[in-house]
Amino acid sequence: MEKDNRANFGSKLGIILATAGSAVGLGNIWRFPYMTGDNGGAAFIFVYIMCVFLLGIPCIVNEFIIGRYSASNTARAYRKLSNGTPWAIIGYIGVLTGFLVTSYYSVVSGWCLQYIYASAAGHLKGDPQFFASYFADFEKDPIKPVIWAVVILVITHLIIIRGVKEGIEKASKALMPALFVILIILVVSACMLPNAWEGIEFLFKPDFSKVSKDLFLGALGQAFFSLSIGMGCLCTFASYFTKDTDLTNSAVQISVIDTVVAILAGLLIFPAAFSIGVSPDSGPSLIFITLPNVFEQAFSSVPIIGYIVAISFYILLSLAALTSLISLHEVSTAFFHEEMNINRKTAATIVTVICSVIAALCSLSLSDWDAISIGGKPLFDILDYLTGQILLPVGGFLTCLFVGWYLPKKIVRDEYTNYGTMRGKFFNIYLSCVKYLCPALILLIFLHQIGVI
Numbered sequence: 018m019e020k021d022n023r024a025n026f027g028s029k030l031g032i033i034l035a036t037a038g039s040a041v042g043l044g045n046i047w048r049f050p051y052m053t054g055d056n057g058g059a060a061f062i063f064v065y066i067m068c069v070f071l072l073g074i075p076c077i078v079n080e081f082i083i084g085r086y087s088a089s090n091t092a093r094a095y096r097k098l099s100n101g102t103p104w105a106i107i108g109y110i111g112v113l114t115g116f117l118v119t120s121y122y123s124v125v126s127g128w129c130l131q132y133i134y135a136s137a138a139g140h141l142k143g144d145p146q147f148f149a150s151y152f153a154d155f156e157k158d159p160i161k162p163v164i165w166a167v168v169i170l171v172i173t174h175l176i177i178i179r180g181v182k183e184g185i186e187k188a189s190k191a192l193m194p195a196l197f198v199i200l201i202i203l204v205v206s207a208c209m210l211p212n213a214w215e216g217i218e219f220l221f222k223p224d225f226s227k228v229s230k231d232l233f234l235g236a237l238g239q240a241f242f243s244l245s246i247g248m249g250c251l252c253t254f255a256s257y258f259t260k261d262t263d264l265t266n267s268a269v270q271i272s273v274i275d276t277v278v279a280i281l282a283g284l285l286i287f288p289a290a291f292s293i294g295v296s297p298d299s300g301p302s303l304i305f306i307t308l309p310n311v312f313e314q315a316f317s318s319v320p321i322i323g324y325i326v327a328i329s330f331y332i333l334l335s336l337a338a339l340t341s342l343i344s345l346h347e348v349s350t351a352f353f354h355e356e357m358n359i360n361r362k363t364a365a366t367i368v369t370v371i372c373s374v375i376a377a378l379c380s381l382s383l384s385d386w387d388a389i390s391i392g393g394k395p396l397f398d399i400l401d402y403l404t405g406q407i408l409l410p411v412g413g414f415l416t417c418l419f420v421g422w423y424l425p426k427k428i429v430r431d432e433y434t435n436y437g438t439m440r441g442k443f444f445n446i447y448l449s450c451v452k453y454l455c456p457a458l459i460l461l462i463f464l465h466q467i468g469v470i
């Protein structure tokens with residue numbers, strides 16, 4: 018692959034929307050609200066925002082620098098820069114992690130498609146017990162969730178094979194604005210419900226007595242997952258950035274967009290839940306069991322609004338999932354395309370097939386066919402934990418050491434300042450964060466979690 022023939026994003030807006038599309042996903046609308054609910058509301062958000070700004074932004078800039086400098090897929094990017102040293106492994110681990118995340122992510126994305134269908138067909142009606150058993154039956158079904166996971170992977174595939182500008186960028190420019198519009202309309206509708214205030218208070222009034230040992234690692238893992246850090250996703254996208262893209266500025270903009278969307282998702286879900294007196298701390302099933310019930314009851318005086326809100330909510334989730342899946346898929350597609358010297362279409366097909374198989378196993382691990390479990394835990398839960406709480410922070414940690422201590426400072430500064438055309442105001446602060454603060458904090462959180470400190 019010659020550098021000059023490589024695809025690029027066509028515009029600055031395209032770069033921001035595509036990268037924000039990667040960041041804004043199920044992490045914001047599915048994972049963030051349930052983690053907030055489980056961890057005492059505003060206290061979690063407070064720690065989360067600290068993680069985004071202190072750890073997230075420097076880690077995003079790291080990946081941007083590596084990706085844009087090397088203009089190649091993640092594995093080759095780290096390999097090029099590591100001059101035969103073992104640092105190259107980080108890139109390969111990234112690609113491997115990408116496969117795992119893509120697979121389990123497509124399972125949950127598939128659930129969202131099923132719920133668009135179910136709410137549109139009017140199946141989501143009943144008492145709270147009904148919603149719980151509806152989800153349990155669906156999740157345990159060996160066929161339906163697998164089909165939906167493959168459907169969303171194929172949609173992703175069809176976008177990816179059109180290329181970077183015509184596929185990824187065009188799709189992001191259409192899907193992201195749609196996502197914002199739906200989100201705002203839903204937030205306004207939820208906040209107008211009676212008692213919505215209690216949900217808003219839960220989100221913004223910290224109760225530090227709820228701060229637990231798990232909260233810090235949870236918030237760290239969530240920040241990395243939500244910002245797409247730690248497995249070369251941002252590095253792959255940055256390899257399509259133009260030379261005049263302001264990396265720091267883009268990293269800040271993307272983090273702000275991502276955090277705002279997560280909080281807006283909270284402002285949609287918690288006011289709606291509190292308005293009917295439902296407790297929000299119900300784990301991953303919050304949006305598939307609690308919420309359909311909440312929508313039905315909260316808008317029971319005008320059922321048609323409840324109907325539209327439910328469909329719109331699952332469309333919102335699916336759009337968010339799709340733009341993130343595109344970025345996850347692209348990591349492996351670029352890898353096969355460039356490393357095996359095959360065309361993009363074939364590379365994408367290999368990725369879609371492998372991911373469909375792992376996704377099917379992952380989905381089946383939740384069904385009655387519980388053969389696919391390790392140590393009594395379903396493969397799905399293992400992949401969620403392994404990627405979110407271990408591989409991503411480890412990838413981010415190693416990348417900090419790589420950029421901070423191994424890479425020649427000149428390369429880092431040149432990329433940071435666009436080869437001296439910008440002042441690079443915060444360069445020294447950024448570099449100190451990457452050398453000391455970020456690795457130390459990530460390590461501390463880990464040691465704390467495993468009980469060493």
Ligand code: TRP
Nearest residue numbers: 040042043044242243245250341
């Ligand atoms: N950030 C996305 C979300 O919030 C998911 C995602 C896309 C991701 N690319 C990633 C997570 C890379 C980790 C690494 O849903």
